[in-house]
Amino acid sequence: MTDFAPRIVVTQDDFDLGAEAEALEAGPDTGAVVTFTGRVRNVADGLHHMEIEHYPGMTERALTEIAEQAAARWPLSGITVIHRYGALRPGARIMMVATASRHRDAAFEAASFLMDYLKSRAPFWKKEVTGAGADWVDAKDSDEDALARWSDTGT
Amino acid sequence: MTDFAPRIVVTQDDFDLGAEAEALEAGPDTGAVVTFTGRVRNVADGLHHMEIEHYPGMTERALTEIAEQAAARWPLSGITVIHRYGALRPGARIMMVATASRHRDAAFEAASFLMDYLKSRAPFWKKEVTGAGADWVDAKDSDEDALARWSDTGT
Amino acid sequence: MTLQVLYFAWLRERIGLGRELVETNATTIADLVEELRAREDRYAAAFADMTTVRAALDQELVPLETPLGSAREVAFFPPMTGG
C-alpha cells in the first residue's frame, strides 16, 4: 500500500522537531510537511508534573496501525509519530506527529487524523500531579466524537 | 482582538523550523503547535531552480492581514509566517506557517486557513527554470476554490 | 487456562498491581471481570463502573463481550488520554 515504513518512537526522551521534519522533507516528491507538537500546559492549581503511563508492546502496535491507516488513505511519502512517557514538567513536549506529501491537503488531513486516533486509540494515560495531589486526566467525549468525522469517507 | 503580534518574515534566507516552533511553544497556555513547511519539488523535466518574485510592501501587509483574520477566528496564542523569495533549488524550503493554541483543532484549522489564503491572496509568483526554459507556474482553480470552505463559518 | 492480566492507570492503582497470572475458566472478558470482582474488594472497586473500563485482548482493543478464545494477555484500563 505504501513505499515507506512509518517512524514510530515511544520514549522517555525529548525529541528534535526540526530534525524530524527535515528527515521527512527528504525525497524528490515531498512538497509539504505538516507537524503537530503537543506540550504540557500548566493547570490552574499549579501543575508540578504530568505522569504519562503506557502499555509497552500494545502502544507501538496501535501507533503503527494508525499510521498504516493514514498511509492507506492519503498519498503520503512519510509519517513520524513520537510519544513520550514518564514524568514531564510543564512546558515539556509530550508528543509529535508529522506527515509528508506532495499535497498540502493530504498532509494536513493525515496529521489531523493521526492526532484524533492517537488521542483515543493509543494506550497512553495522563496523570496530573499538583501540590494538592494527583489526578488521572479524564478522557473527553469530544475526543471520541472527533473520530466520527473520519468514518464517512471510508478507508 | 489578540494579545500577540503575528511574526511575519519575507526573506531570501532559509529558516529553522525547529527554532520557530519552539518559540511558539513558549507561554504557559500553549498545548498545541502545528507547522506547515512547503518545499521545492523536482519536476518531471528536471527543475534547475524555482524563482520566486513578490511585491515588497504589499506582501507583508497581505500576510499580516491574513494572520489577523486567523487570530480573530480561532483561540490562538501565536502565529508565524515565513516566505522566501529569489532563486530556490529543488529540495529547498519555500515557506512555513505555524500556529499555537490550547486546542489542537484550532491550531490545525488556523494553519490550514493561513495556507489557503497565502496561496491565493499573498503576492508571490513562482517561475520554474529548467534546461528547456522558464515557465511561470499557473494558479490552480483548486487553490481559489479552497477559500470557499472558510466563508460559511463567518469572520 | 492461564492468562496474563494487566492493569493500567487508576485500575492498576486500585487493584494494587500492574500484572498478574490468572487461572480462569471464563469464556469472555466480561466473565473474567465477574470472576475478578468476586475475589476481593479492590477488584470490585476497580470494576465498579464498567462504562469507564476498556479492554485489550493480546494488545488489540476489543469490546468487553469478546470471547477470550486462545488469548494469552488481557489488559484493563480507562479510556485513553494520550496526545
Add this chain to the structure above:
Amino acid sequence: MTLQVLYFAWLRERIGLGRELVETNATTIADLVEELRAREDRYAAAFADMTTVRAALDQELVPLETPLGSAREVAFFPPMTGG
C-alpha cells in the same frame, strides 16, 4: 494625476519593466488598462486576456472596476502562486 504603476511576473516580462510613473485621467483601473493598451503593442500583449490579470490599489487586492480615487500606486499581476 500621476500614478506609480507596478508590473509583476509575466506582466513585468511582457511589458519589459517593473514600474513606471504614468500620467493619467483614467477614473478606474479598467480605464487605466485601456489607456496603457492603446500605447504600445507590449502593453496590448500583456493585457490581452484580463481574466488572468489581477490588480492592487495602494497594495490592496481589488476588482478591476475599482475607481482610482486618490490612490498613488497601482499594481498588475497574474493570479498569485505562493506557498
